[in-house]
Amino acid sequence: MPDTKITRRETMRAEMVPDVYADQNCDQHEPRWMGSTEGDIDSGGDVGIDGVILLDAKIFPPGTKITVSEPECPDCGTVPTLQSTHPAEQIWQCECDHDWRAWANTEFS
Known part of the structure; x- marks a missing residue:
C-alpha cells in the first residue's frame, strides 16, 4: 500500500x-x-x-x-458521507467532491 x-x-x-x-x-x-x-x-x-x-x-x-x-478529506478536511449504498457503486462525498473511489484505488491496490 x-x-x-x-x-x-x-x-x-x-x-x-x-x-x-x-x-x-x-x-x-x-x-x-x-x-x-x-x-x-x-x-x-x-x-x-x-x-x-x-x-x-x-x-x-x-x-x-x-x-x-x-x-478526513486531504483537500477540505471533512469526513465523507455515504451517498449511495448500491454494492457496485458506493459513493462517498465530502464538501469538495474529492474522488474517494480513485483515492481508494490508489491507497489499497
Missing part, C-alpha cells in the same frame, strides 16, 4: 460495559456495548448499542474499548 498520510477523526466509540444487574434476581452479568458518536463523545452521552457490531461483547473483558476513526 502507498505511504499516504491521511488524517483520521474519531467518530464513534464503544466500551464493553456489562449490565451487572441482569436476570430476574439482578445477580447476573450480561455483556453489552455502550457507545457514543461524534458530537456526544465528550458529553457522557453513552447509550446501549442494539445495532450490530461484529465483535461479540461476550468474548471481550469488561473495559474493552472500540474506536472508529474515519479518514
